[in-house]
Amino acid sequence: MAGIGASAKALTAQASEAAQLEPLTIPEWTKSWGAPTASPYGKPSEFETLAIRNMYPGLTEPMSAYSTTPLQELDGAITPNGLFYERHHAGVPAIDPEQHKLVIHGLVDRPLMFSMDELRQFPSVSPIFFIECSGNPSFLPPYGKTAAEVSGLVSCAQWTGVWLKTILEHAGVQPSATWIIAEGADGAAMTRSIPMEKCLDDVLVAYSQNGERLRPEQGYPVRLVIPGYEGNMSIKWLRRLHVTAQPGHTREETAKYTDLMADGRSREFSFVMECKSIVTYPSGTHKLSRKGTHEMRGIAWSGNGKITHVDVSIDGGNTWHEAVLQEPVMSKALTAFRAPFEWDGEELIIMSRAVDETGYVQPTLEQMVAARGKNSFYHNNSIQPWKVSANGEVTNGRA
Ligand SMILES: Nc1nc2c(c(=O)[nH]1)N[C@H]1C(S)=C(S)[C@@H](COP(=O)(O)O)O[C@H]1N2
Numbered sequence: 295m296a297g298i299g300a301s302a303k304a305l306t307a308q309a310s311e312a313a314q315l316e317p318l319t320i321p322e323w324t325k326s327w328g329a330p331t332a333s334p335y336g337k338p339s340e341f342e343t344l345a346i347r348n349m350y351p352g353l354t355e356p357m358s359a360y361s362t363t364p365l366q367e368l369d370g371a372i373t374p375n376g377l378f379y380e381r382h383h384a385g386v387p388a389i390d391p392e393q394h395k396l397v398i399h400g401l402v403d404r405p406l407m408f409s410m411d412e413l414r415q416f417p418s419v420s421p422i423f424f425i426e427c428s429g430n431p432s433f434l435p436p437y438g439k440t441a442a443e444v445s446g447l448v449s450c451a452q453w454t455g456v457w458l459k460t461i462l463e464h465a466g467v468q469p470s471a472t473w474i475i476a477e478g479a480d481g482a483a484m485t486r487s488i489p490m491e492k493c494l495d496d497v498l499v500a501y502s503q504n505g506e507r508l509r510p511e512q513g514y515p516v517r518l519v520i521p522g523y524e525g526n527m528s529i530k531w532l533r534r535l536h537v538t539a540q541p542g543h544t545r546e547e548t549a550k551y552t553d554l555m556a557d558g559r560s561r562e563f564s565f566v567m568e569c570k571s572i573v574t575y576p577s578g579t580h581k582l583s584r585k586g587t588h589e590m591r592g593i594a595w596s597g598n599g600k601i602t603h604v605d606v607s608i609d610g611g612n613t614w615h616e617a618v619l620q621e622p623v624m625s626k627a628l629t630a631f632r633a634p635f636e637w638d639g640e641e642l643i644i645m646s647r648a649v650d651e652t653g654y655v656q657p658t659l660e661q662m663v664a665a666r667g668k669n670s671f672y673h674n675n676s677i678q679p680w681k682v683s684a685n686g687e688v689t690n691g692r693a
């Protein structure tokens with residue numbers, strides 16, 4: 295009988311009998327010196343070939359390039375820098391930090407210009423936040439095979455930088471200022487409007503990612519990180535902050551990143567990435583190699599704050615069981631979860647459903663389509679099913 299949570303047997307390692315190990319033979323690598331040199335920058339083991347970003351044929355050209363994080367190969371909540379998802383609208387510029395400047399102007403008492411060294415003189419903070427593209431995934435089929443293809447436009451890092459509110463205090467925001475229009479230095483000059491309320495809350499001007507300087511593809515030498523808001527607003531290669539009394543209604547806020555509703559009206563400024571989760575093990579292209587107890591694993595996140603719980607199901611959502619959340623549970627960061635389940639060789643439909651601190655419950659795709667209509671493209675945070683077949687093969691449960 296399949297079981298989950300408390301009904302599954304306690305999870306213990308399926309160890310080989312020590313007696314079969316032909317008493318602890320000494321392998322070759324224990325009898326010789328290791329590689330002769332230390333290396334200036336570490337790389338993954340040569341035996342690790344699966345944890346690479348998913349590339350998409352035809353989508354590596356500068357105009358519309360993206361690659362996704364291999365969620366199905368990662369553990370925990372932090373994305374390694376080399377595997378952070380990428381989304382570029384005009385390729386990755388090679389910016390010399392000695393020449394790059396950040397300007398803040400408009401409705402401020404003191405317009406200011408900062409070199410990268412000057413930015414580092416502000417008090418620094420190092421919060422952990424996810425960034426997710428609002429097209430992760432789109433409502434439209436075809437649905438991907440792997441967790442990377444289904445939901446790999448989300449990643450999480452510890453960012454170091456200065457709170458935007460600290461810079462704003464320095465510049466002196468005038469009472470009439472209600473928006474900031476942020477502009478990137480790439481060929482796309484990506485430009486988005488951010489409400490002043492958010493800017494004075496938790497927007498970060500970041501120069502480091504997981505301890506090292508930003509990667510070029512993540513916005514080197516400086517980017518915005520707008521916690522919980524659609525990734526498109528986290529302007530990379532940041533060059534300008536224009537303080538204004540109205541939003542810009544830029545291309546990325548009109549032609550793109552809006553959704554046409556069933557009644558013909560358009561949803562503009564759909565900022566928040568709502569509560570979502572995905573099972574990453576077992577997930578598409580994995581294979582359960584044996585019957586018995588397995589540990590289901592996944593990640594959950596919410597642009598509205600902390601995850602409070604995640605329910606998991608192995609029977610297509612007929613019954614649900616609470617998963618264990620991995621500490622620390624942080625606001626607007628990925629939260630790992632796990633739950634043991636029992637597999638006896640029958641077909642399973644595995645899925646997770648997250649709840650955040652506002653009480654919001656992750657919806658099904660059917661509920662989303664009922665609320666948003668069929669023209670929507672962005673902000674699909676629906677429940678993702680995976681099908682385990684009798685032979686153990688795992689495929690996307692959304693046909
Ligand atoms: N200047 C600039 N900023 C940008 C973009 C861009 O093309 N140019 N892409 C945006 C989009 S659509 C997303 S989802 C995030 C992706 O950030 P990442 O590539 O670091 O994952 O950056 C945003 N910021």
Ligand SMILES: [Mo]
Binds near residue numbers: 381426427525526
């Ligand atoms: Mo995006």
